Amino acid sequence: MSIHAIHSGPMLFLRAAEGGALRLAVTCLRPADSPAPVIRTTDRVPVEALTTRAGTTLWRSEIVVTESHPRYEVDGTAYEVAIPDEGDMTVAFTSCNGQERGDLDRSEEERNLMWARLHRRMGHEPVHLLLHGGDQIYADEVTESHPLSAKWPDEVPEEISAAERHDLRETLANGFFLRYATQRAQAGYGDVVSRVPSLCMWDDHDICDGWGSLPQKAQNSELATILFEAAREAFLLFQFGCRGDEHPEICSGRTSAFSWRMDLPGLSVIAPDLRSTRTKRQVMDAHSWADLDSLLHSTEAQTLLISSVPALGPRLSWVERAMKLTRRMEEYEDDLRDQWQSYAHRDEWCRFLRALMAVHDGEETSLAVLSGEIHLAMRATMKTDTGHMHQLVASGISHPAPPEKMAIALSWLARLGEAPLKGHPIRMHPLPGQTRPYVAQRNYLLLRRREGQWAAVWDLEDSGETDPLPI
Numbered sequence: 095m096s097i098h099a100i101h102s103g104p105m106l107f108l109r110a111a112e113g114g115a116l117r118l119a120v121t122c123l124r125p126a127d128s129p130a131p132v133i134r135t136t137d138r139v140p141v142e143a144l145t146t147r148a149g150t151t152l153w154r155s156e157i158v159v160t161e162s163h164p165r166y167e168v169d170g171t172a173y174e175v176a177i178p179d180e181g182d183m184t185v186a187f188t189s190c191n192g193q194e195r196g197d198l199d200r201s202e203e204e205r206n207l208m209w210a211r212l213h214r215r216m217g218h219e220p221v222h223l224l225l226h227g228g229d230q231i232y233a234d235e236v237t238e239s240h241p242l243s244a245k246w247p248d249e250v251p252e253e254i255s256a257a258e259r260h261d262l263r264e265t266l267a268n269g270f271f272l273r274y275a276t277q278r279a280q281a282g283y284g285d286v287v288s289r290v291p292s293l294c295m296w297d298d299h300d301i302c303d304g305w306g307s308l309p310q311k312a313q314n315s316e317l318a319t320i321l322f323e324a325a326r327e328a329f330l331l332f333q334f335g336c337r338g339d340e341h342p343e344i345c346s347g348r349t350s351a352f353s354w355r356m357d358l359p360g361l362s363v364i365a366p367d368l369r370s371t372r373t374k375r376q377v378m379d380a381h382s383w384a385d386l387d388s389l390l391h392s393t394e395a396q397t398l399l400i401s402s403v404p405a406l407g408p409r410l411s412w413v414e415r416a417m418k419l420t421r422r423m424e425e426y427e428d429d430l431r432d433q434w435q436s437y438a439h440r441d442e443w444c445r446f447l448r449a450l451m452a453v454h455d456g457e458e459t460s461l462a463v464l465s466g467e468i469h470l471a472m473r474a475t476m477k478t479d480t481g482h483m484h485q486l487v488a489s490g491i492s493h494p495a496p497p498e499k500m501a502i503a504l505s506w507l508a509r510l511g512e513a514p515l516k517g518h519p520i521r522m523h524p525l526p527g528q529t530r531p532y533v534a535q536r537n538y539l540l541l542r543r544r545e546g547q548w549a550a551v552w553d554l555e556d557s558g559e560t561d562p563l564p565i
């Protein structure tokens with residue numbers, strides 16, 4: 095990966111949407127020895143350096159764009175922003191923006207093909223909001239950059255001295271920073287995030303593969319603590335536009351997890367943090383559950399709930415138990431332990447589904463779940479008292495699609511269905527125009543409100559845009 099100082103275009107982060115205006119944070123990267131960017135709305139606004147790493151400074155401004163002035167400028171380049179109102183709205187949902195190995199060695203054009211497609215769409219369809227549902231980077235290789243973490247998670251040092259700790263922390267933090275920064279500067283991706291305000295929630299690869307579900311020896315080590323600190327700093331900088339020591343204002347009160355909610359006209363978007371307090375035995379701790387309960391209170395007419403791993407899916411717990419029989423399959427067992435459907439998380443899964451269903455069944459409120467994680471497009475429903483609650487999966491936008499046979503096998507498994515809550519069966523269905531529930535193509539999802547009705551559309555790399563699915 096390049097160690098040259100990086101120059102990137104801006105990225106927008108939504109702070110609030112009120113009264114025909116958007117309050118945004120805008121961040122850009124400049125070589126540390128270059129002047130600060132000049133950022134303007136109607137007037138020039140102050141900029142603040144969030145951090146400098148690897149010869150590059152991340153700068154931030156807080157701006158407000160309005161219906162009468164829906165644009166901002168960075169160093170003389172103007173960027174138009176679509177301001178949402180009570181009328182038509184388009185929300186894009188993406189996940190899995192990378193791959194485990196050699197992600198940034200790929201051709202920029204090929205890697206960001208679906209981003210470029212989303213950008214071209216913006217020429218004829220305003221996109222008001224960009225939701226990043228997890229694996230915004232694939233940080234798996236970051237631990238290889240220091241000898242003490244090179245064998246993570248299989249081997250962890252028994253002890254780390256104070257001097258080693260500092261060196262390791264800096265090396266990992268620089269590794270995360272460079273990975274995000276390199277991606278930020280890429281065409282396609284950069285074109286979208288400079289004009290559509292982002293809201294992000296992380297998943298495991300933003301930290302490391304399987305974070306929270308790894309063997310105890312690794313997960314409880316000092317190295318794990320240092321790795322998580324470095325990942326969290328980068329998460330705050332590049333997924334919230336915050337300093338490493340700030341707690342994002344969109345997040346609920348607690349400082350050790352990052353669950354958030356954002357209200358727009360007629361729309362609530364809610365993202366529980368399913369990574370910060372995950373262990374092999376729990377998805378979220380008691381505080382995070384209390385956070386989620388309060389975030390689900392008094393929602394707008396439509397809620398989009400981001401669950402970084404799918405909340406509705408086939409009966410994977412059977413597969414997980416079968417895998418316990420063979421040591422060779424342990425790697426996949428960690429992946430299955432990450433799922434809501436894991437036998438270890440059954441009670442929490444039921445609690446989660448009951449909480450979501452209560453919103454969906456509320457008077458004049460509806461909820462749909464958005465997820466990534468599996469590198470396939472998929473959809474499912476759960477029967478509720480007021481109709482079906484939808485699970486929409488879009489994954490990944492730049493992660494290569496898995497082999498077709500994986501989609502076939504999972505589609506076969508999907509026939510088993512599942513009913514963790516009695517009387518509320520979960521069913522998988524083909525996407526509009528497709529024959530199987532799982533589609534092995536790179537993709538992203540669009541949620542469109544037209545004349546007050548919400549519908550979902552997948553943009554699939556080979557098949558193109560699906561017909562709209564009312565949700």
Ligand SMILES: [Fe+2]
Nearest residue numbers: 190229467468
């Ligand atoms: Fe992923």
